[in-house]
Amino acid sequence: MGRINTYILKQLLTMFGFFALVLVLIYWINRAVRLFDRLIADGQSALVFLEFTSLTLPWMIFAIAPIAGFAAVIYVVHRLVTDRELVVMQTAGLSVAQIAKPVWGFAVSLAVLTLVLSSILVPISQAQLHLRQMEVAENLTARLLTEGKFLTPSATITFYLRHITAEGQLEGVFLNDASSPGKNITYSAAKAFLVRSEVGPRLVLIDGVIQNLDLSSEKLAVTQFNDFVINIGQIVSPGGTAPKGAEHFTSLELIQKLVSAPDMTQSARFDMLYTLHQRLAGPLLSICLVLIGFAVMVTARYSRFGHWRPILMAVIYLILIKFIEGLCLDYSRQNHAALWVLYLPSxxxxxxxxxIIFKADQIWVSQKVPGV
Structure with missing residues (x-):
């Protein structure tokens, strides 16, 4: 029995590695093309591109690991059925529950992998990626500090600076922002200062005017101000200067924050609790996906025409569970007292x-096994 378990487990791990590699490459290429275009357009080097893509790998592996595990168990059990090895095991007196032991080992190993990724590796990589995005946004903002030239860091942004004093004060600032649909906003100020903050660079305008043009109604609203602050990093590099969220902290750090800061806002507390429960529910669901794939395929009988029906049924179960997971995520996100809903898909x-496994066991017990 030990050799059989080792044989099945070895095949599962091998196929998991293969499917994980293929899915990660597909996912990485899909994201890398868009990331490459954006970074190169911003004037970043290929090293920055490689750094950004490497920091997204833990998240990619976490996202595809349950699907790769599901595909691995479908493939391995299908091959066992096709090669009549399951019939040999049945003849030897093994039940479905006994054959499922290496599958359980594989499922638990997959759950541990996803738990380590979601609780430690993914938050660390996302926090580092967030930091690098802020640095890139600051670099892009620094490139705007060119006197006497109209600069276009993107297709919807135009920036002009007349002069920079020795003290770092900006004089004669003009900024046109057409990134919002249906609006064209123009900022002009006599002087300004570029300052750093925890969430990226800020442009502080002094003594200026805001002209807000509504393109649909063609109405212009003009507002004068003494001082006005613009998130220049968000304009130049959208998404690069968002504040750190719960997803940027490891699970241990989130628990420490919940314990050490009881006076935090209800919204921040819920975000942390939601992230923690989501990180626990994900590994549990990966176990269920592996077991469902095994349960459906192990009940398939040998057929010369293939086993497309049980494979299709397993895929339908997968889609159904992922659909339920999406509904539960949305519902628990909107209802702060319904975090337990995250565990319903599992x-x-x-x-x-x-x-399915219990039904298969009953069939195997009552079935007369043909000679091999």
Whole structure:
């Protein structure tokens, strides 16, 4: 029995590595093309591109690991059925529950992998990526400090600076922002200062005017101000200067924050609790996906025409569970007292896989095994 378990587990791990590599490459190429265009357009080097893509790898592996595990168990069990190896195991007196032991080991290993990724590696990489995005945004902002030239860091942004004093004060500042649909906003100021903050660079305008043109109604609203602050980093590099969220902290750091800061806002507390529960529910769901794939395929009988029906049924179960997961995520996100809903997809998957395996065991017990 130990050799059989090792044989099945080895195949599962091998195929998991293969499917994970293929899915990560597909996902990485899809994201890398868009990231490459954006970074190169911003004047960044290829090293920055490689750094950014490497920092997204932990998240990619976490996202595709359950699907790769599901595909691996489908492939391995399908091959066992096709090669009549399951019939040999049945003849030897093994039940479905006994054959499922290496699958359980594989599922638990996959859950541990996803838990480590979601709780430690992904938050660390996302926090580092957030820091690098802020640095890139600051670099892009610094490139705007060119006297006497109209600069266009993007297709919707135009910036002009007349003079920079020795003290770092900006004089004669003009900024046109057409990034918002249906609006064209123009900022002009006699002087300004570029300052750093925890969430990226800020442009402080002094003694100026805001002209807000509504393109649909063609109405112009003019507002004078004594001082006005613009998130220049967000304009130049959208998404690069957003404040750090709960997803940028490891699970241990989130627990420490919840314990050490009882007076935090309800919204911040909920975001941390939601992130923690989501990181726990994900590994549990990966176990259920592996068991469902095994349960559906192990009940398939040998057929010379292939086993497309059980494979299709397993994929339908996968889509159904992922659909339920999406609904539960949205519902728990909107209802602060319903974090327990995050575990419903795992519960549904556990009940489904157990019922299929139990039914298969009953069939195997009552079935007369043909000679091999």
């Amino acid at each position: 519960l549904f998957g556990a009940v489904l896989s157990y019922s």
